[in-house]
Amino acid sequence: MQPLVSVICLCYNHARFLREALDSVLNQTYQNLEIIVVDDLSTDNSREIIEDYVRRFPQIKYLPNAQNLGNCVAFNRAYRLSKGKYLIDFATDDVLMPERIAEQVAAFEKLDESYGILFTDAEFIDDFGNHLLNFYKRDKNGNLAENVPDGDVFAHVIARHYICSPTMIMRRTVFDKLNGYDETLAYEDFDLWVRSAPDFKYFFLDRILTKRRIHAAQMSQQQYKPNDKQIFSTITVCKKAQKLLRTEREKQALKKRVIHELIQAVFTRNFEATRQLYGLLQDLGPVPAKMKMLVAIHKLPFPFERTRQLYQQIRFGK
Template sequence: MKIEDEHAASTRPAAEALPLVTIVALCYNHAQFLAEALDSILVQTYPNLEVILVDDASTDASPAILERYAAANPTWQLLLLPQNLGNCAAFNRAYRQSQGGFLIDFATDDVLLPNRITQQVAAFQQLEPSYGVVYSDAELIDEHSRLVRRHYRRDARGRLHPQPASGDVFADVLSRYFISTPTMLMRRATLNDLGGYDETLAYEDFDFWVRAARNWQFHFLNEVTTRKRLHAASMSRRGYRPNDPFLASTIQVCRKALMLCRTPAERAALAVRLRWEMRQAVRWHNFPEARELYRLLQKTTRPHLVDWVLSQWAKVGGFARG
């Protein structure tokens, strides 16, 4: 070993001096992508990791692949769930037996870039303890791992769109989507505060953002740390279709958000979200849900004329379908 290499090695912090980070690797029928995802854990430059592999009753070859990686990496834990629990409950199973001071909810159709955890832990170490989440930019990739684009687009002046927010982001997460969920590193104390994910919901991120942002700050790290997979079976591709199970969860989260709002500005931010969700519900003929969103909107602000028109359209549409 060269002298400069020896010096670099001697100045790196020992693994045990760094906070433990838990990667909860959640799998459901990801056999096609699983090796790439798990290999991306193996090449992380951050040394102090706890890895928990969770298979949510996959019906493809995923369990066999997970068993092979667990056998090759004896420190990794493996949970093969006998019944499909859904993302929220499956994550909670691993979270409750984990030890890390920070956690990553890692869907195994995505890919971690090698410096992901090193960069995010370093960011946390520069922040106040009031920060519960560090998130970043991501590359969006297709089924063949080809780059599609980045999560944040840049305009001619280099500004990011959607504009990320840092600090107190409660009103921001009420009014708009801007966080790339797979990029989040979460503080364990934040998850403990929330009791983990809400297992009554069909998806986790919107609810987590709302409840966590009420009392914790978020930090945007302007780095690409993750490759997010776009494919036909991904959850993001199933939203707003007729009989969408996620829409009922969105309404449930909006009810929680209304109870957490403290100021007129926060209620106005929630109204922006409710209007957008109501339009999507009407567009996809989810008329009962559109009417419920309108009722929530009435509790946040005085509805606009177009809001009332959409609510009447939803009422007529519901009668027609009935």
């Protein structure tokens, strides 16, 4: 018998994309699904769309929030009511390809219990569904052109964001051990990786099975902008990672991450985040001279944000 998969669909003002997203779940070739839709008090017409789907597809469980709770709390509310052996955290501005769950479950069922999370590649699309790029680099024949770490990934997830979180499927045992997402945080994926990777291995399935939509309203698109509060959640998770360090390699990985976040804090003139990150960097060992210099001048009337924007334009074309 197919194991039950709980697809937790999180919606906040996704009306433009909601029908395509929900159709992509309903059209999965995998049959044994528990579909739970949580609306986090949308202010557009998302609720009307969801209610229409619930009327037409009674297998959908609907949890409308009475107040805006944020992704972490909204997901946990559904997770604690769900029953699946596997869980998928699905934002309803993204799209699942028809074979996604079938292929992921088939791969997961071949792994032993030490593996807690399976992830894949993704296609990035714009508001209109047009192809932008793939998450991982591929050659002209579509073959993977970079190394994607799996297995013991703790040092890797500390150092850099290299997993496309919307592609993940997770064993329920991971969430049971962690007691769900940390509800004090503004976002969930970095904390999930840091807290789960010491105890569970990750598996990379070399397939493109999710379309990840990129649009201006996403929380991720607000990151590293002036006064962005997500950076304080990042600092909290870095401090959690510091307590979990086991090797010098992991310590250096965390130092790399802290330096990256410190640079972003300086260039967005987030003075309190700069202070906290610099203190964490000092705790991890000798501070590089360039970081000392950067922090020494970070309050001067220098156009740091404009410099960062120019760098982003040159490096990434945006």
